[in-house]
Amino acid sequence: xxxxxxxxxxxxxxxxxxxxxxxxxxxxxxxxxxxxxxxxxxxxxxxxxxxxxxxxxxxxxxxxxxxxxxxxxxxxxxxxxxxxxxxxxxxxxxxxxxxxxxxxxxxxxxxxxxxxxxxxxxxxxxxxxxxxxxxxxxxxxxxxxxxxxxxxxxxxxxxxxxxxxxxxxxxxxxxxxxxxxxxxxxxxxxxxxxxxxxxxxxxxxxxxxxxxxxxxxxxxxxxxxxxxxxxxxxxxxxxxxxxxxxxxxxxxxxxxxxxxxxxxxxxxxxxxxxxxxxxxxxxxxxxxxxxxxxxxxxxxxxxxxxxxxxxxxxxxxxxxxxxxxxxxxxxxxxxxxxxxxxxxxxxxxxxxxxxxxxxxxxxxxxxxxxxxxxxxxxxxxxxxxxxxxxxxxxxxxxxxxxxxxxxxxxxxxxxxxxxxxxxxxxxxxxxxxxxxxxxxxxxxxxxxxxxxxxxxxxxxxxxxxxxxxxxxxxxxxxxxxxxxxxxxxxxxxxxxxxxxxxxxxxxxxxxxxxxxxxxxxxxxxxxxxxxxxxxxxxxxxxxxxxxxxxxxxxxxxxxxxxxxxxxxxxxxxxxxxxxxxxxxxxxxxxxxxxxxxxxxxxxxxxxxxxxxx
Amino acid sequence: xxxxxxxxxxxxxxxxxxxxxxxxxxxxxxxxxxxxxxxxxxxxxxxxxxxxxxxxxxxxxxxxxxxxxxxx
Numbered sequence: 165x166x167x168x169x170x171x172x173x174x175x176x177x178x179x180x181x182x183x184x185x186x187x188x189x190x191x192x193x194x195x196x197x198x199x200x201x202x203x204x205x206x207x208x209x210x211x212x213x214x215x216x217x218x219x220x221x222x223x224x225x226x227x228x229x230x231x232x233x234x235x236x237x238x239x240x241x242x243x244x245x246x247x248x249x250x251x252x253x254x255x256x257x258x259x260x261x262x263x264x265x266x267x268x269x270x271x272x273x274x275x276x277x278x279x280x281x282x283x284x285x286x287x288x289x290x291x292x293x294x295x296x297x298x299x300x301x302x303x304x305x306x307x308x309x310x311x312x313x314x315x316x317x318x319x320x321x322x323x324x325x326x327x328x329x330x331x332x333x334x335x336x337x338x339x340x341x342x343x344x345x346x347x348x349x350x351x352x353x354x355x356x357x358x359x360x361x362x363x364x365x366x367x368x369x370x371x372x373x374x375x376x377x378x379x380x381x382x383x384x385x386x387x388x389x390x391x392x393x394x395x396x397x398x399x400x401x402x403x404x405x406x407x408x409x410x411x412x413x414x415x416x417x418x419x420x421x422x423x424x425x426x427x428x429x430x431x432x433x434x435x436x437x438x439x440x441x442x443x444x445x446x447x448x449x450x451x452x453x454x455x456x457x458x459x460x461x462x463x464x465x466x467x468x469x470x471x472x473x474x475x476x477x478x479x480x481x482x483x484x485x486x487x488x489x490x491x492x493x494x495x496x497x498x499x500x501x502x503x504x505x506x507x508x509x510x511x512x513x514x515x516x517x518x519x520x521x522x523x524x525x526x527x528x529x530x531x532x533x534x535x536x537x538x539x540x541x542x543x544x545x546x547x548x549x550x551x552x553x554x555x556x557x558x559x560x561x562x563x564x565x566x567x568x569x570x571x572x573x574x575x576x577x578x579x580x581x582x583x584x585x586x587x588x589x590x591x592x593x594x595x596x597x598x599x600x601x602x603x604x605x606x607x608x609x610x611x612x613x614x615x616x617x618x619x620x621x622x623x624x625x626x627x628x629x630x631x632x633x634x635x636x637x638x639x640x641x642x643x644x645x646x647x648x649x650x651x652x653x654x655x656x657x658x659x660x661x662x663x664x665x666x667x668x669x670x671x672x673x674x675x676x677x678x679x680x681x682x683x684x685x686x687x688x689x690x691x692x693x694x695x696x697x698x699x700x701x702x703x704x705x706x707x708x709x710x711x712x713x714x715x716x717x718x719x720x721x722x723x724x725x726x727x728x729x730x731x732x733x734x735x736x737x738x739x740x741x742x743x744x745x746x747x748x749x750x751x752x753x754x755x756x757x758x759x760x761x762x763x764x765x766x767x768x769x770x771x772x773x774x775x776x777x
Numbered sequence: 778x779x780x781x782x783x784x785x786x787x788x789x790x791x792x793x794x795x796x797x798x799x800x801x802x803x804x805x806x807x808x809x810x811x812x813x814x815x816x817x818x819x820x821x822x823x824x825x826x827x828x829x830x831x832x833x834x835x836x837x838x839x840x841x842x843x844x845x846x847x848x849x
Binding site (some may be wrong): 224252259392428528529617621625 | 807
């Protein structure tokens with residue numbers, strides 16, 4: 165048995181999913197974070213499968229994430245659909261509910277965020293709502309786990325199709341005329357969507373649909389899609405008035421949004437970002453030195469008769485040490501900070517503030533969301549570009565996101581630049597990076613000249629994040645490092661040891677010597693750059709291993725190395741994600757650009773370093 | 778009057794939505810329909826913030842220029 169969670173963006177589907185399936189998917193307070201569906205087997209008396217679908221405002225989808233949700237529901241894979249509704253915006257949410265009833269599958273309505281609705285002074289008569297739609301209604305507060313058990317036990321038992329809600333008489337007449345000509349099931353849904361001019365449904369039949377649209381357009385004097393949407397809107401407003409009463413909302417004594425989204429929003433943003441930077445630096449710095457010293461000491465004390473075995477063991481220790489000493493101390497505070505920003509709902513506010521800036525680089529404010537995700541990991545950033553409307557915007561956003569230093573690159577920036585050259589250097593690296601991205605954005609938007617559709621973004625209410633959800637999300641992301649990246653680091657470390665043992669590293673180093681010479685780096689750095697394509701942290705750990713100790717590098721060399729790592733080829737996982745989103749040709753263009761940029765900026769860093777130190 | 782020209786704090790009624798079908802669809806999905814009432818929460822720099830049915834929606838200036846409203 166399959167139960168699918170469907171609903172509008174940011175209604176709490178992923179939160180409900182995590183409550184029953186264990187923390188398996190990332191939740192945040194901004195619309196559009198789920199771009200792919202996640203499923204999980206759950207045992208709750210009976211065994212069943214629960215599917216978390218991307219949020220969708222309607223069944224007429226306009227972005228890729230919404231399309232994914234719609235296709236899943238249309239294929240009728242789910243036995244029951246739980247329609248998750250943010251009860252505090254019930255009237256608008258009912259428009260999707262009406263469309264879901266047209267799918268003619270069993271539905272259970274979940275009125276989530278009942279606490280928020282109460283704050284807004286909204287009272288809902290659930291009995292009446294059940295009666296109107298002919299479906300069970302369960303109230304929940306998902307982030308506190310309230311009502312989840314009842315929701316699923318209800319869904320497991322429910323088999324009846326919902327009531328069919330009727331539009332005005334003249335529209336219903338056209339719908340039944342049209343649906344008698346349609347062979348695809350459910351016919352009523354097809355008829356309505358064809359009248360709305362939805363490209364997908366229109367392409368499934370060969371009916372002369374314009375004829376029917378024109379009848380409606382003549383009578384109403386407005387485009388047919390707007391007429392149908394308005395009908396649905398009126399219907400849901402009518403239902404809302406019958407089931408809900410709106411009293412006076414609880415007054416909050418201070419409107420935080422006045423500060424966050426006003427002129428003061430910019431200094432506040434700067435302070436928040438600087439604090440984040442400072443926390444990551446302080447926290448990581450405490451651990452890096454003692455841990456690395458400990459493991460270096462350990463490695464130097466190992467003496468084994470067999471040189472090959474000795475090399476392997478030392479490689480293993482160094483790989484392990486790099487993970488625990490350099491990566492994790494910076495990764496953890498960075499991910500916690502990102503989780504905080506995501507869960508409070510601050511991200512859409514930054515998107516609001518930065519909209520005019522993004523327009524200058526040919527994109528709009530919503531692009532900020534994948535960009536911010538990019539500071540954690542580039543892969544979700546690339547996938548997150550799906551929330552943008554046009555293909556050109558998605559590609560440009562992905563192109564630029566490739567240059568945002570992800571947490572792996574952050575550990576290199578902090579582990580080398582901040583640690584050896586001082587936090588100011590690292591801070592400047594971030595600032596120049598942002599300037600560079602802006603500059604590249606201007607160039608790219610000139611090449612791919614097309615008007616971006618403009619910002620339309622819902623700003624959800626601010627929430628106090630739950631520590632548990634922040635920690636679970638951070639753990640979910642760190643676990644990925646521990647189970648995928650760390651073993652790779654250790655393996656890479658051993659491979660490098662073996663290469664040194666057999667003398668293969670020199671071949672690679674010689675091949676790459678034009679690059680290392682251009683950058684003024686020791687020739688031995690060559691192999692480390694290759695490893696960096698697998699994972700960015702790897703090249704730093706390899707660097708330590710290849711040179712024995714980082715402090716034999718000059719300050720300029722450290723700067724050049726960090727800059728090169730920051731910009732060159734995104735890691736393999738990112739390349740795979742890009743091919744998936746933008747196809748091979750466009751991905752190759754990004755990869756080639758990153759190499760050229762890294763070389764140019766690396767050389768500039770070399771000259772600046774020489775001049776300063 | 779175009780929505781992007783409305784002063785902050787003004788209550789408006791949506792009269793019509795211009796632009797293509799795509800934009801219209803996005804706006805109606807968020808509850809911005811002709812006939813509905815909303816309040817312009819912010820309109821100084823950057824996007825316009827429109828409050829409609831207890832919901833805040835940020836609209837780029839280009840989008841807002843396509844929405845015709847009547848000031849209440």
